[in-house]
Amino acid sequence: MEETFPDLGSLSDKELKDMIDNLTAEENEISYKRRVLHGKIDILRAELVNRLRHKREAGESLISGDDVEQLTQILAGETPPPTGDEPAA
Numbered sequence: 001m002e003e004t005f006p007d008l009g010s011l012s013d014k015e016l017k018d019m020i021d022n023l024t025a026e027e028n029e030i031s032y033k034r035r036v037l038h039g040k041i042d043i044l045r046a047e048l049v050n051r052l053r054h055k056r057e058a059g060e061s062l063i064s065g066d067d068v069e070q071l072t073q074i075l076a077g078e079t080p081p082p083t084g085d086e087p088a089a
Contacts, residue, residue: 007020
């Protein structure tokens with residue numbers, strides 16, 4: 001849980017500078033983690049596209065009857081849309 005923001009008027013110049021340094025370091029760490037996650041997502045998406053391309057080239061169906069049925073139910077308001085938590089088929 002984040003701590004509350006301090007009363008800035010009560011901080012010394014050194015405390016303000018230290019706070020800026022700490023928050024800048026935290027921001028850099030978060031930014032790095034975000035870039036790593038985006039890289040991993042890009043790799044996973046590229047793999048998925050590659051697999052779908054191979055399926056299509058092999059003449060396999062990319063959309064199953066289950067996919068069509070689920071979409072029909074979603075559009076008819078009979079089931080909530082997927083949240084992304086469902087396992088991949």
